[in-house]
Amino acid sequence: MHASYGNVCRLPHELPKSKAETGGSGRYMAAIELDGVTKRYGDVTAVRDLNLAVEEGEVFGFLGPNGAGKSTTINMLLDFVRPTSGTVRVLSRDAQAESVAVRRRTGVLPEGYDVYERLSGRKHIEFAMRSKEVDGDAEAMLERVGIADAADRRAGGYSKGMRQRLVLGMALVGDPDLLILDEPSSGLDPAGAKEMREIVRSEADRGATVFFSSHVLGQVESVCDRVGIMREGELVAEDSIEGLREAVGGEEQLVVTVDAASEEDVEAVRALAGVSSAATDGGTVTVSCESDAKTQVIGALEDAGVTVKDFTTQEASLEDLFLTYAEGAGAVTGTGTGAGAGRGDDSTAAADTEVPE
Numbered sequence: 152m153h154a155s156y157g158n159v160c161r162l163p164h165e166l167p168k169s170k171a172e173t174g175g176s177g178r179y180m181a182a183i184e185l186d187g188v189t190k191r192y193g194d195v196t197a198v199r200d201l202n203l204a205v206e207e208g209e210v211f212g213f214l215g216p217n218g219a220g221k222s223t224t225i226n227m228l229l230d231f232v233r234p235t236s237g238t239v240r241v242l243s244r245d246a247q248a249e250s251v252a253v254r255r256r257t258g259v260l261p262e263g264y265d266v267y268e269r270l271s272g273r274k275h276i277e278f279a280m281r282s283k284e285v286d287g288d289a290e291a292m293l294e295r296v297g298i299a300d301a302a303d304r305r306a307g308g309y310s311k312g313m314r315q316r317l318v319l320g321m322a323l324v325g326d327p328d329l330l331i332l333d334e335p336s337s338g339l340d341p342a343g344a345k346e347m348r349e350i351v352r353s354e355a356d357r358g359a360t361v362f363f364s365s366h367v368l369g370q371v372e373s374v375c376d377r378v379g380i381m382r383e384g385e386l387v388a389e390d391s392i393e394g395l396r397e398a399v400g401g402e403e404q405l406v407v408t409v410d411a412a413s414e415e416d417v418e419a420v421r422a423l424a425g426v427s428s429a430a431t432d433g434g435t436v437t438v439s440c441e442s443d444a445k446t447q448v449i450g451a452l453e454d455a456g457v458t459v460k461d462f463t464t465q466e467a468s469l470e471d472l473f474l475t476y477a478e479g480a481g482a483v484t485g486t487g488t489g490a491g492a493g494r495g496d497d498s499t500a501a502a503d504t505e506v507p508e
């Protein structure tokens with residue numbers, strides 16, 4: 152059995168104090184800390200002066216186009232690759248000097264993991280338990296990842312998605328403090344992708360840190376607390392998705408369906424702070440505004456006696472943001488004039504959109 156760590160990783164600068172400080176102690180609790188990390192392969196600088204901190208209990212999405220340095224970063228976390236300069240700490244330990252201890256507390260789902268063709272799923276989980284020196288219920292783990300029915304079949308006969316589920320089960324063995332998932336949705340059907348999201352959230356809820364790379368931005372958007380975007384070896388963005396939206400100055404477009412609205416009604420909306428424009432055709436009111444002004448817009452219309460039947464919003468999707476940061480495309484405006492990428496309303500934005508390569 153061997154693993155190849157294909158993708159992902161990022162580094163931090165400043166931790167949000169709300170989650171990073173614990174119990175008034177003032178101590179930052181970082182599960183991953185990269186400080187001034189550079190990795191060169193001959194003339195190629197795969198990672199350049201990377202500073203990144205991922206908090207304990209955080210779900211962090213590590214994004215970037217091909218060749219951005221994600222895999223190299225992940226490999227440095229696991230001491231499969233050593234930095235040319237800088238320091239890497241994982242679970243408060245030195246990633247190089249204490250790599251065995253780090254790996255014991257870390258569950259890894261590598262990209263392109265090869266299963267033992269002749270061993271059953273159950274044997275794989277039992278193998279992971281022995282490696283981690285933990286006891287556990289292999290059957291229950293297979294149940295959790297949705298392949299209990301195939302527990303005693305040879306993994307060589309598993310489909311791609313079943314193999315992915317199996318390797319996820321192996322990563323979850325021993326309730327690791329840190330989960331590193333490289334393209335975890337790869338090969339999964341929509342139900343499997345949903346289950347994966349639920350597992351990621353439940354792992355975070357029990358206190359684990361989840362660091363995962365993905366090109367499926369809908370998945371990232373729905374599960375990550377923060378994301379980091381790598382470009383040409385450098386971390387070009389690190390924030391919550393909402394924070395990235397604000398950083399690129401994106402406004403939202405609010406389309407309100409009403410019984411009837413007059414120019415006078417719309418004037419009240421235009422007067423609100425955070426509203427840059429508003430117009431009506433009588434049956435709908437279209438407003439460009441800052442995200443937190445939406446409630447006031449609806450309120451102002453209702454105060455003016457207008458009956459609001461429905462409304463939709465359009466905002467920059469993670470795909471828009473990704474293209475802005477990773478590809479250096481034009482600014483995201485949230486009104487359809489941004490990076491040329493798709494957008495949707497709040498309920499459908501960026502669902503399972505693959506990053507263009």
Ligand SMILES: Nc1ncnc2c1ncn2[C@@H]1O[C@H](COP(=O)(O)OP(=O)(O)OP(=O)(O)O)[C@@H](O)[C@H]1O
Pocket residue numbers: 157158159192195196197215216217218219220221222223224
């Ligand atoms: N062992 C190596 N020898 C030489 N160059 C390498 C090696 N590993 C990575 N590189 C180079 O470092 C850069 C970053 O590669 P890396 O695999 O970290 O990118 P990535 O973001 O994971 O890409 P992808 O999304 O395609 O997996 C690339 O230019 C790559 O060619």
